[in-house]
Amino acid sequence: MTSLVEEEIRSVPFECRGCWHVWEEDYQVRHIEDRHGNEGVIWLRAGVPVPPPSPGAICPRCGSQQATMFPEGYLARHPELRRPPEPEEPDPTPLLSPVRKPYY
Numbered sequence: 614m615t616s617l618v619e620e621e622i623r624s625v626p627f628e629c630r631g632c633w634h635v636w637e638e639d640y641q642v643r644h645i646e647d648r649h650g651n652e653g654v655i656w657l658r659a660g661v662p663v664p665p666p667s668p669g670a671i672c673p674r675c676g677s678q679q680a681t682m683f684p685e686g687y688l689a690r691h692p693e694l695r696r697p698p699e700p701e702e703p704d705p706t707p708l709l710s711p712v713r714k715p716y717y
């Protein structure tokens with residue numbers, strides 16, 4: 614009998630209370646069941662077991678530990694929180710007024 618191991622990827626959104634940076638951390642969540650039928654969950658990052666995500670994560674921008682956690686999927690419902698990774702390209706069109714200045 615083989616033990617069933619299920620694994621899923623979860624993106625956990627965080628927000629820093631210091632600089633209001635919003636970011637996500639991807640975790641692998643491994644669901645395990647031991648020989649006694651007890652279910653367990655192991656959180657992994659890059660294959661290394663880590664504690665489950667909790668408030669107090671370290672902000673990658675300012676290093677503050679005042680981050681709060683959002684429920685999973687929060688950012689999908691609030692896309693305005695997700696800032697573009699690159700600054701937007703400036704519009705190459707020069708700002709020219711189509712209205713000529715009146716010449717007196």
Ligand SMILES: [Zn+2]
Binds near residue numbers: 630631673674675677
């Ligand atoms: Zn921060």
